[in-house]
Amino acid sequence: MTLKRNVGLRGIKYRGGGPMLAWILHRIGGVAMVIFVGMHILASFSQYQLGNELGSAFNVFYESVYFQVVIYFFVLFHIINGARIVILDTWPRFLEYQREITWLEWLIFIPLYITTAFLMIRSALVAA
Amino acid sequence: MTTKVAPRVGLSFEYIMWVFTRISALALFLLSIIGIASAFYLGARTQMDVGTLLRWTFFPNSYHVVNSEIPDIDLGWANAFWQVIQMLIVFFAATHGMNGLRVVVEDYISHSWWLVFWRGLIFLIWLFMLIVAVFVILTV
Numbered sequence: 582m583t584l585k586r587n588v589g590l591r592g593i594k595y596r597g598g599g600p601m602l603a604w605i606l607h608r609i610g611g612v613a614m615v616i617f618v619g620m621h622i623l624a625s626f627s628q629y630q631l632g633n634e635l636g637s638a639f640n641v642f643y644e645s646v647y648f649q650v651v652i653y654f655f656v657l658f659h660i661i662n663g664a665r666i667v668i669l670d671t672w673p674r675f676l677e678y679q680r681e682i683t684w685l686e687w688l689i690f691i692p693l694y695i696t697t698a699f700l701m702i703r704s705a706l707v708a709a
Numbered sequence: 710m711t712t713k714v715a716p717r718v719g720l721s722f723e724y725i726m727w728v729f730t731r732i733s734a735l736a737l738f739l740l741s742i743i744g745i746a747s748a749f750y751l752g753a754r755t756q757m758d759v760g761t762l763l764r765w766t767f768f769p770n771s772y773h774v775v776n777s778e779i780p781d782i783d784l785g786w787a788n789a790f791w792q793v794i795q796m797l798i799v800f801f802a803a804t805h806g807m808n809g810l811r812v813v814v815e816d817y818i819s820h821s822w823w824l825v826f827w828r829g830l831i832f833l834i835w836l837f838m839l840i841v842a843v844f845v846i847l848t849v
Contacts, residue, residue, distance in 0.1 A: 608813055611806070611809045611810075611813065612809075612810065612813060614806060615806045615807070615809070615810050618802075618806065619834075622838065622841070626841075644760075660738075663734050664734075664738075666731075667731050667734055667735065670731060
């Protein structure tokens with residue numbers, strides 16, 4: 582049984598605002614992490630068990646600073662948004678303020694992300 | 710607009726996985742804190758870079774950290790406690806992630822045979838990940 586809600590391209594027309602953006606980023610980030618960890622396992626398997634060069638090529642790809650800055654965005658957002666979901670599910674009376682809580686979430690996310698991304702890019706530039 | 714079938718009340722598979730997603734998220738928070746705090750306690754503050762710290766936090770295994778600057782693999786790390794922590798992290802993370810993938814995939818699929826195919830595929834990937842992880846953890 583699948584849900585009868587608009588999750589494809591038609592869903593974009595649904596103007597959900599901040600909470601919908603959080604939902605879609607949580608979803609994209611979750612799939613991105615599954616792909617990243619899956620790629621990581623396959624690359625290690627290929628490198629150490631089969632001993633071919635494909636694994637090292639994947640390693641170069643996901644150890645690059647561009648990839649790491651992007652995946653860090655999704656991982657950090659998934660963590661903070663996941664905490665919001667758990668808190669709101671545990672105390673549903675706060676659902677009344679969920680737009681404000683979504684803003685609070687960005688207030689926590691943005692300084693953490695910008696600081697770390699700045700340090701990551703700076704150390705990559707220094708190393709280059 | 711078709712009518713929507715109301716979900717069954719009680720212990721359904723979807724409800725159990727809904728609860729599991731929350732529990733495993735909290736467990737991963739706790740396990741990450743244990744991993745990062747122990748890594749700092751065992752010398753990450755002065756002797757490891759960030760990549761090494763994260764490798765230790767999420768999969769502290771000598772295969773995984775072969776190119777990292779770990780001070781003392783044999784003394785501080787390679788023991789049963791860390792093997793148990795690794796297995797817990799892999800179990801919670803793989804199950805959380807694969808269930809999440811199932812939820813996302815099922816939102817975009819309506820054909821029943823296609824749905825069965827995807828469920829089977831995701832279940833096999835999940836099982837494969839767990840078996841490989843336990844094999845890697847136990848052959849230190």
